[in-house]
Amino acid sequence: MLVLDTPAQERWRQGVIVERTRQLTRDAFAQKLAGNEIAIRPDNGVSVTNQEAQLGKVLSTGDFVERVRRCNDTLVYQQSKNFPDRGGFYQWIPDPTEPSKQILKMVGAVTHGWIPEFTVRLVKKEQVPDVVSAGNLVTTVTPTGLVKGWRTCLAALYRQRLVTRSAIEQHFPHLNRDSMYWSHVMNH
Numbered sequence: 697m698l699v700l701d702t703p704a705q706e707r708w709r710q711g712v713i714v715e716r717t718r719q720l721t722r723d724a725f726a727q728k729l730a731g732n733e734i735a736i737r738p739d740n741g742v743s744v745t746n747q748e749a750q751l752g753k754v755l756s757t758g759d760f761v762e763r764v765r766r767c768n769d770t771l772v773y774q775q776s777k778n779f780p781d782r783g784g785f786y787q788w789i790p791d792p793t794e795p796s797k798q799i800l801k802m803v804g805a806v807t808h809g810w811i812p813e814f815t816v817r818l819v820k821k822e823q824v825p826d827v828v829s830a831g832n833l834v835t836t837v838t839p840t841g842l843v844k845g846w847r848t849c850l851a852a853l854y855r856q857r858l859v860t861r862s863a864i865e866q867h868f869p870h871l872n873r874d875s876m877y878w879s880h881v882m883n884h
Contacts, residue, residue, distance in 0.1 A: 739814070739875050750845065752813025753870070757783060760811055760846050764853070767863035771853075772800060775808050783808040785853065803856055806849040814845040814875065847871075851881040 755763075761773045764785065775783040786800035818841040826832040850868065853859045861882060871878075 739877055750812050750814040750816040752845070752847075754813065755811050755846055757806075757808050757811060760806065760849075763867040764850070764859070766867045767859040768853070771803070771858065774800075781808055782806070785849070785858075787858065803858055804849040804852040805844055806846060807844050812843060812845045813847055813871075815848045816843040816845070818842060847875065847878055851878065854881060 757773075757775075764771060764773070770787065772786045772788070773783060774786060783806055784802045785804040785806075787803045788798045789801045791797040791799045817839055820838050820840045822836055822838070823833045824836050826834040850859065850864060854861070854864065
């Protein structure tokens with residue numbers, strides 16, 4: 697005769713729930729690590745989190761703005777009032793609500809002050825419990841911010857067709873090193 701064992705069934709059900717929760721936690725942790733690795737993967741063999749490597753040819757805001765204005769003299773540069781360490785290039789466009797008026801639209805952002813050639817990803821390293829093997833710790837690297845480089849701003853302007861390749865080559869003639877990101881933008 698088959699006997700219904702309610703406490704045993706409840707323990708089994710709880711065990712299934714616990715194991716499913718552990719699997720979901722492991723999957724979420726693996727996905728987070730994979731996303732972090734993509735955000736900080738090297739650019740043409742150079743660490744994007746190494747500030748010294750990412751400095752490249754450092755330009756002052758004034759020098760960078762002057763060179764960009766030689767590429768397109770209709771662009772306007774403004775330093776942020778709320779974030780003085782940041783600035784941006786703007787373009788005059790018709791106001792959508794009143795076409796007879798012009799408004800400024802941001803078309804490229806950059807660090808204000810001394811600008812590195814390449815964007816530097818700021819990261820935080822921490823030891824966290826390994827969800828796969830209990831009791832062990834694993835080091836995770838989590839992106840916490842970035843310092844935009846002048847090439848990133850130039851790439852944004854180029855993608856929007858606000859500066860041309862020939863103007864970039866003329867006014868930014870000696871690029872420091874190869875960059876996969878830069879090559880991708882310039883060749884597509």
